[in-house]
Amino acid sequence: MEFEFNFNRGFASDNNSGVHPTILNALAQVNNQHALAYGDDAVTQKAEDVFKSIFGADIEVFFVFIGSAANVLGLKAITNSYNAIICADTAHINVDECGAPERFTGAKLLTVSTPNGKLTVDLIKKHVHGFGVQHHSQPKVISISQPTELGTLYSIDEVKALANFAHQNGMLLHMDGARIANAAVALNQPFKAFTKDAGVDVLSFGGTKNGMMYGEAIVFFNKELATDFMYTRKQGLQLASKMRYISAQFIAYLSNNLWAQTAGHANRMAKLLAQKVADIPGITITQSVDVNGIFAIMPAELIPALQKEYFFYEWDESRSEVRWMASWDTTEEDIERFAATLRKLVLQ
Amino acid sequence: MEFEFNFNRGFASDNNSGVHPTILNALAQVNNQHALAYGDDAVTQKAEDVFKSIFGADIEVFFVFIGSAANVLGLKAITNSYNAIICADTAHINVDECGAPERFTGAKLLTVSTPNGKLTVDLIKKHVHGFGVQHHSQPKVISISQPTELGTLYSIDEVKALANFAHQNGMLLHMDGARIANAAVALNQPFKAFTKDAGVDVLSFGGTKNGMMYGEAIVFFNKELATDFMYTRKQGLQLASKMRYISAQFIAYLSNNLWAQTAGHANRMAKLLAQKVADIPGITITQSVDVNGIFAIMPAELIPALQKEYFFYEWDESRSEVRWMASWDTTEEDIERFAATLRKLVLQ
């Protein structure tokens, strides 16, 4: 390379972090001669087998480039354009995908306000009606994020309650698992326990935010839902030609508990950060720190100064709420310095 | 990694080849601490500057994951759903993107038969009519591939003639440059000479087929066409979160003439292969070997046996025409053995 980049670690997003060395190394390991393009290669076969070892053989798994694509194409597979998808108003599919779910599925998003990013049967009941009425978008999917965009977690029972409600109404349960490793570690449960076994029908299984370079998976727990999905992926511009390089990342990520180490570390760092700032005057943590995100209200006038040192995002300007994310590569020293900087700003 | 993969080099597709070591190394070089996600990072800034050094400062460039996305989103940027796009019936956008152009743009593809994959004004004239007639999809784009899917090349003058015709009719010229490096080397011209300077309006600039891992660019030579393109890319599921890793590849690829070395090598290997098989009885090369692809008619009954040794694709079963592609990593020894195998099969 012809010049030096100066990077710093911060708390803006786990998407800002780099790639775990083991993942980088996996790329090099499969970089050898020729492999059939578009997923017809042995590395991809192996990566699919790894997913089957986790979720059971009766699944279908497809790799795509990014989390938004995993969500949008997964939803496309299970909706028609006259359907409606129920989600939290804070859901990634609602606020962070530039309308791609509507654009690509044609379906309507029905959103509900939640105190903590989590749907409940009670909250969504009002949208589950109008079946058979031709004027109304037909409710078909409940979409939840695990963990949520507010850093909170569904318990297994909470997932089951939504799955049952969905299925009783002829609907399906979709889970956005962009940070699913963080959820699994926090719940101390295997992936399968709070997805397939809890009634989830389609899962976006993320890797990029937890140490991979690129690559997400769409997992169908009912294979019939995936009958034609290969065309949907291709038409959705998500079929990688040199797919072995996504597959290799997933093999490395899911082997030797790499995913658990990285996610577990990020979760611990978030808890540590929460602990370190909890007693700073004017700082109020607003959501349960279940995984690797911290939501906090802080003095509005101090935000720019803190951002100058560590870039991060304001979440809700109206109440000067900010978001801090820990990553797989966050260090205790990062936390100490960040907390100290914040404390100093507050106490000035 | 937990097991060994056995790969072999073949002639099926340049997409089957691996990643050039310099590219792999570039990934490692930017794998350091945190960088802003979604392209707001210094690596991406640098990569964009490299494109501007090639094409001039008055362009807009956007990175996406794959060539189909570069084509589809580039076309989306310059069409409305009531437009028509004119292309060769052999164009990648017509036969290899599973209808994504129609699906994503809503526009109609108007195709023409060609002897060699190349459009001419005469061939497309019949589709350039009906302007202002509300019943007819309004012609808006001529889309060409450089090189074509048949391994042939447009001369600069041929590109200019199509660009002029397009512009005279209020239309735009789109170029699919999935293998644009192979074209530049073969033409012995800078990229700019046969794109921007020849009147191309929007270009898909490929890298994956020539030694990159993933990553293509969409280059707008008229910046106004790109005003809102960042939303189109995001909604088109092509905004990479950890974009620095695409950008780093492009920096390495476009530095020190790496692109020219790899493409030049592939082109030479194709010519060598053509030469080595030309005198084998029953083998007829059907297209000019302008870049790295060879199209040849061979005895139908020998195809399976040859495929057993080296996988490749039949192109036109009706006349037992096959396609052999050379890659950046094809060796002379590969060629010798392939030609010898074929010769032996024929002479048995």
Added chain:
Amino acid sequence: MEFEFNFNRGFASDNNSGVHPTILNALAQVNNQHALAYGDDAVTQKAEDVFKSIFGADIEVFFVFIGSAANVLGLKAITNSYNAIICADTAHINVDECGAPERFTGAKLLTVSTPNGKLTVDLIKKHVHGFGVQHHSQPKVISISQPTELGTLYSIDEVKALANFAHQNGMLLHMDGARIANAAVALNQPFKAFTKDAGVDVLSFGGTKNGMMYGEAIVFFNKELATDFMYTRKQGLQLASKMRYISAQFIAYLSNNLWAQTAGHANRMAKLLAQKVADIPGITITQSVDVNGIFAIMPAELIPALQKEYFFYEWDESRSEVRWMASWDTTEEDIERFAATLRKLVLQ
């Protein structure tokens, strides 16, 4: 016809009413020899002129078949798929068009709860943000219904406030005027005063609910917004071949104040109905009866019995709120009998 139909007048919907005799007669008057199809005929020219006499010469007007199409195509004309449209959660475009707005525009609907179906700047402010952020659907349109789906009216000043807010933010104001005649009569204002002059950019101008057989108009107050609209209409499956029959209806409807007679009558009948039921025990009128719709809470257990006599729709089951609509052909006798039936049921 081969058999008799038994119809009854009720209060379910003004869409259930028939066609005014003057409109039927207009159909016969233009039923003479041949006229150019698809709107290139003298009747359509005349109908467009009538609209221009109402709104000024600097407009563009297009006829379509139904109100949903007027809304959806009008919105399509002024949005890109990465845009967002802000509307009341009770808006027809949100609840009664089976997701056609999302399906056809690709855009996102951002909905707000309102006490009375009316948007205000305060209510929608939270959705007007994120400009220039590529992850967010870009707010582009505020869409209001005049009158609203709850039978309420915006004052001219209220429309102006929303128009100004829209324009200050680079957005546009869309008005669903499916019952615009009822609004004009109730406001005692010419159409132009609360549409074009108040800052509306695109208007759905309805006729079917007020005595026409079929046919709605899309009026663009900024002609530039309509540059390519003829293709959008055609592609949107709304270009009538024998358009003279829509046009003739509009000419008759807008001549001799027919629209004002029919809408004025319907409004009066609604007020009369409200008056007749106001003192019935257990009946609470929940919305201001500004035009021809009455929303009322009534004893839930009496709804089926009343529906048996007069079909109508429950609006909000959770509070046994019902909707009664008066039509251009509702008679005072209908009202008397309906009120008496209801009174009798309640007092039994």
Added chain:
Amino acid sequence: MEFEFNFNRGFASDNNSGVHPTILNALAQVNNQHALAYGDDAVTQKAEDVFKSIFGADIEVFFVFIGSAANVLGLKAITNSYNAIICADTAHINVDECGAPERFTGAKLLTVSTPNGKLTVDLIKKHVHGFGVQHHSQPKVISISQPTELGTLYSIDEVKALANFAHQNGMLLHMDGARIANAAVALNQPFKAFTKDAGVDVLSFGGTKNGMMYGEAIVFFNKELATDFMYTRKQGLQLASKMRYISAQFIAYLSNNLWAQTAGHANRMAKLLAQKVADIPGITITQSVDVNGIFAIMPAELIPALQKEYFFYEWDESRSEVRWMASWDTTEEDIERFAATLRKLVLQ
């Protein structure tokens, strides 16, 4: 009405003709009190029954406004966006619907040149391949027009051959019957014989071109294909609120052989016209006059003068081929005068 329109009968299009008096009368007959909107009325029930009396009880029929909508929504019902639809390059869905089929279905149109507008198995074979290949739009529908846009007819056996070929390949046969009455009369066969009984799966059944004001039907011969079609129609902006007025037209049209009288007359007038001009020097009839359209080559320099008297369309400028359409209201006198005018022009 406030002014007089001057109409003339010509030969431009059967869409330019007016409405048969019996149809107009039917509109008046159902214009009585209230009927449930959106098709839940007795008139629509009756109209559906009339279709079932023609095609059998095991069908589903839906009414829409226009022929393009019948085609597009019928195709939408039987395709996914990754499918391909095979049709003649002269098909209405390819050249006269402004890309609505692609826009609404997302699917690709694969077109073939034909000498006479008619598909054959041989002509389309080349497009029926690539099943299971994820890069290729999957062929799903063969769409034919009966009669064709060139005024020619498929025999029952020809329809059957295409249906069999479609079904053998897991595909469906769609028929655009915009002028189906003209076909039935010309074939001297009941509708059912060359549609359902010949293997057609979905039919666009036209009325507007043969004496109706507006209204077309989509007939599903396999009810399972129509399971969710009510939502597709609504979302496709084709659900008429006052549907009884479409239904009444169809009842009148299909009763007492009105359709056969009007179509038979138009067919006879076309044959008469062909006969009257056949011996005029310089006039060559280019297609078999199977129904109500005549295609003829005439001296290019005389076209404008003839158009001045009788507006009609040039079909293929490159060979000065024109199209003349007879309508249900064309008179023998119209023919005589037209032929005389043409003869005079030629002989001058």
